[in-house]
Amino acid sequence: MSHVLDNPALASLTGPHAHFAERRGRVLRYPVDVSPWLALPDELDVEDWADLAALAGPGGEVPLLGFRGEIPDGWEFTFQVEGVQFVDDGLVAAPEPEAVRLGPADVPEMLDLVRRTQPGPFLPRTIEMGTYLGIRREGALIAMAGERLHPPGWTEISAVCTDPAFRGEGLATRLILAVAHGIRERGETPFLHTGAGNTNAIRLYESLGFRLRRSTVFGAARAPEHLTDERELAVS
Structure with a gap:
């Protein structure tokens, strides 16, 4: 089993900070004037990326705390910095x-x-x-x-x-x-x-x-400029 500190934003927004949580599918985030951090499931699928894109808005940038995987076509990493906990x-x-x-x-x-x-x-x-x-x-x-x-x-x-x-x-x-x-x-x-x-x-x-x-890693990525309502954001 994973430790709560392996995905601390998700553990926060489904735990003591649940009252802050704004949710779309399995993606949660804090209100934009509270914190930039959002919470991703441990393993993202096509629908999760579509929900994340919808939360970000066309061309919007989102932080990716602890994310080391691949991003779908149309997304762009804006920065990645190695971190420690x-x-x-x-x-x-x-x-x-x-x-x-x-x-x-x-x-x-x-x-x-x-x-x-x-x-x-x-x-x-x-x-x-x-x-x-x-x-x-x-x-x-x-x-x-x-x-x-x-x-x-x-x-x-x-x-x-x-x-x-x-x-x-x-x-x-x-x-x-x-x-x-x-x-x-x-x-x-x-x-x-x-x-x-x-x-x-x-x-x-x-x-x-x-x-x-x-x-860990601190990163951010920019969503596609043109979003689709269909779940067609396949990971390359």
């Missing part, structure tokens, strides 16, 4: 006294911080996926981290970022451990993803007590 293997998780819980009123500042630091996808309603903590100095948001995918029994730590002017103070470490503490308090286990080439992040995660669980 880490799981808690002895984190010294602890609350962070300086951290504050962020809410909807903080989203404009969060979006600005993400724009300047590029930690990965964060959209206007991403904050609804879980708890987000931030650190402020003189009223300004300078660092944050929070929760994203939520397979049963697990929660992903994501959007870890620090204003460049405040790097080197260990703020990311403190926020990761604080978010992990909240996850553990619910009886769940933290995990996270990063790029396989992000050696600085990998070194940090391993030093904190994360263990490499598996390799």
